[in-house]
Amino acid sequence: FxxxxxxxxxxxxxxxxxxxxxxxxxxxxxxxxxxxxxxxxxxxxxxxxxxxxxxxxxxxxxxxxxxxxxxxxxxxxxxxxxxWMYIKNNTNRIAFLILYILISIALIIYVIIYHVIILEKHSVPQVIARIGGMLVNFNYALAVSLMLKQTMTIIRRLYYLRIFIPVDDHIDAHRFVGTMLFISAMIHSLAYALNFAINLNGHSWFSLMFTTAAEIGWVSHSATITGVILFVLLIIMVICSFQCIRQRSGCYQLFRYTHYLFWPIFILLVLHAPNFWKWAIGPMVLFCFEKIYLFKRYLPKYGRTKLISIRIEDEHVLSLMIEKPSNFNFHVGEYINICLPNIVRNEWHPFTICSSPERKDILRLTIMKKQNWTRKIYEHFSKEQNSDDNDMAEITVDNLNNKSETNSRNLLVYPREITFTDKQKDAIACIEGPFSTCTSYIFDCEHVVLVGAGIGITPYISALESLIYQLREQRCKCSRCGTMNYTQSVLKNQKLKKIDLIWVNRDIGNVSWFRNILDEFEAEQESYLASTTPQERTNSQEQRSRYLDIHLYCTSIRSNEQTMLGNLPYNLVANMYEVI
Ligand SMILES: Cc1cc2nc3c(=O)[nH]c(=O)nc-3n(C[C@H](O)[C@H](O)[C@H](O)COP(=O)(O)OP(=O)(O)OC[C@H]3O[C@@H](n4cnc5c(N)ncnc54)[C@H](O)[C@@H]3O)c2cc1C
Structure with a gap:
């Protein structure tokens, strides 16, 4: 070695x-x-x-x-x-990609046959422009369909649908289809520009391009004008969707608002192309239904609620304990959009629910401070708590009993819990959702390996808490000797037999965010394993092995270790010389 x-x-x-x-x-x-x-x-x-x-x-x-x-x-x-392994693991993705390509080819062939053979139009730029137009119709309808979040949630919840439809890829697919839409629009526009340049018919190229002189379009010959506006809007939308803008701190709202341009684009496309509405009507009606349905976020039983308490976990992370609206139901690993209107008006942000669905009273979100909304929320609550004249009901300091010197300084301050009174306006919250993620499938697998980095662990925490509840529900105490037992073998009846939780963190201190839950799970697991009889344990491999294995990885090394790592080969040799 x-x-x-x-x-x-x-x-x-x-x-x-x-x-x-x-x-x-x-x-x-x-x-x-x-x-x-x-x-x-x-x-x-x-x-x-x-x-x-x-x-x-x-x-x-x-x-x-x-x-x-x-x-x-x-x-x-x-x-x-x-x-071969890749194909086996991605069969439904590949099938959908092939289907997409086949439909596109079929549409291209249809346009060629229709224009060249039936209408007998032989202008190549015109036929190419029509092909581009047809692909715009198809890709627009598809791009909207792929962002029907409620529909995606329903598909995810239905086992037989989700094994055929690669629903986890819907956002990637949306990006791909959006790119194809843009390329088709470019082909359409450039082909028309070329067609005008070839057939001037006594007009200047500019007047054909930017006025109604070309006399095309089914609404007052406006196709050229709507086409130019569409071209500009699409370019704005595409530029603002680039990853470097979308994921840049503070620029997400730019991406979000420019994406709303799809509404004017929809209207302009209806005016621009006579057949467009036939493609778009279905997805757009569904989209509108979803939007109307999501207005329930303002209703007290579904979305309008309040914060019960918050917990400032450390200098970067805080947890919100939200009163669960009575008609709000969710599954493990799902996420919501939240707005705290009295702190930041009209801004919604997605966060995974990290409490379990079994908890009837509370939804818990754990939020890491970034640059904008999250920072404002974090600073609002930490400032409010620090100020002397705040009217918070209770402040508690929960010591984690960690004796280490480096942590003890922080533990005097963190975590801090703030409980809200009914009167506090900043406790008002609106939640929208829930929306699903692939974490929902955890319980359909026999052995899951959950990999999370930093705050990305939140969906799995919900799953762990759910398992704790399931184990506890089956717990019973012997009235004679007081030993704990379990009414039935939980693990036997459940498909999920083993969880490996891999949590990659920069710092070991991050473990404190979810330490309580991890501790609780460990304790529950020990109690469960201890309650299985020795006979059972030798017979059943599953019951003998631990249900949950937590693998923690810390990626940052302390500065003194860093120097040591650099000098490692020398240190080793020097230290071994000392030994001998
Ligand atoms: C499905 C989902 C679940 C999430 N769950 C959690 C969670 O449990 N805990 C947690 O701490 N974070 C979670 N996030 C990330 C969280 O939504 C962002 O960190 C937060 O919105 C950043 O807000 P900001 O204004 O402070 O960000 P900024 O500092 O402006 O940007 C930081 C990053 O967040 C992205 N971002 C900003 N606003 C949004 C938005 N509305 N939607 C999506 N991304 C955005 C930006 O693209 C950028 O990459 C989740 C994100 C998604 C998409």
Whole structure:
């Protein structure tokens, strides 16, 4: 292992030096015995003893990462095997992509046959323009359909629909279709511009392009004018949708508002092309129904509610405890849009519900402070709490009993809980949704591997809390001896048998956000495992193994470790010299 590890470190490229150093390690770990012979074996106790005696060696060793041994296998895997695996895992995606391509080709062929054979128009630019126009109709209808969030939520909730429809890709598909729409519109416009340039018919090219001189269009010959406006609107919309703008802090609202241009684009397209409405009417009616349905966000039983309390977890994160409206129901992993109108008016932001659906009273959101809305909310509550004249009902400091020196400074301040009174205006909240995500399928799988980074863990926390509730519901206490038992084997009746939760964090401190839930789950799991009889445990592999395994990874290293990591090869050698 060391030989392989060191051979990858650039300092030890010289073979001789490498062997010399490996020899030093061997001498360090396999010292000479009483007969002056080098030991050949090292048991764990001896290994542990050496490390205990030499903390500096231990410090150097624990920073060594094991080389990626899978690489070798990967290289050996032949490309078509990988392709086959990809196709197997993405069958429905590929099927939908092929369907999309086939429909597009069919539409192109239809336009060619209709214009060249039936209408006997042989102008190539005109036929190309018509093809572009037809593809605009198709892609517009599809782009709107892909953003029917309620419909997507329904599809996700219906098992047999979602295994055929790749609903998890609807946003990616929307982006792709939007790009195709833009390309089709460009083809349509450029082909018409070329057609005008070829057939001037006594007009200037400018008058044909920018006035009604060309006399085309079914509403007062306005197709050229509406076409130019559409062209400009589409360009604005596309530019503001670029990832570099959309994901830039503070620019999301620009993306959002320019996307509302699809309404004027819809109206202009109806005026521009006589057949457009036939394509768009279905998706647009559904879209309007969804929008009307979502107005329930202002109704007290569905969306208008209030904050019960908030908890400032640390200097970046806060949790909102929201009163659950009586008719609001959701599934694990779903998210809502929230607006706090008395703090930031008319701005809605999506957050995953990280409490479980079994909790009847509360919805919990955990929010990480970014640059705009989230920062305003965080600062509003932390300022309000800090000011002396605030009228918050209760402030509690929940000490996490962590003795570490670095944390104890923070723990005097965090987490802080603020409970709201009924009179407080800033506690008013409106919620819209719920909308689904792929986390909803957790309970349909036997073994799930949940991977979350930082605050991205929130959907899984909801699932864990839900499992705690399910376990607790089946708990019963023996009236004689008081031991805890479970009425039936929860794990046996449920499809989900095993969860591996991988949580990648910058800092170990982030664990405090959800520490209570993780602790509760551990305790519940221990109690459940302890209650299964030894007989059961040996018989059933599933029951013997832990239900949840949490794998925590911290990506940031403390500055003192950073220097150490850089000097690692030298440190190792120096420390081993010390040992021998
Ligand atoms: C389905 C979903 C679930 C989410 N769940 C959580 C969660 O549980 N906890 C959490 O802390 N964060 C969550 N987020 C991210 C959260 O919505 C954004 O961090 C928040 O909206 C940023 O607001 P801001 O004005 O402070 O952002 P800015 O500082 O302006 O921007 C920061 C980033 O957030 C993005 N963003 C800004 N506004 C929105 C918006 N309305 N919709 C989508 N993205 C936006 C921007 O593109 C940018 O990349 C979730 C996002 C989505 C899409």
């Amino acid at each position: 060391y030989e392989q590890y060191l051979s990858e470190v650039k300092y030890f490229k010289d073979e001789k030096r490498l062997h010399e150093i490996v020899e030093i390690f061997l001498q360090g770990f396999f010292p000479l015995n009483n007969e002056n012979q080098q030991q050949e074996e090292l048991n764990f106790e001896q290994f542990h003893h050496i490390l205990q005696e030499n903390p500096s060696v231990f410090q150097s060793l624990y920073l060594i990462s094991i080389p990626d041994q899978d690489n070798e296998d990967d290289e050996q895997t032949i490309w078509f095997k990988r392709w």
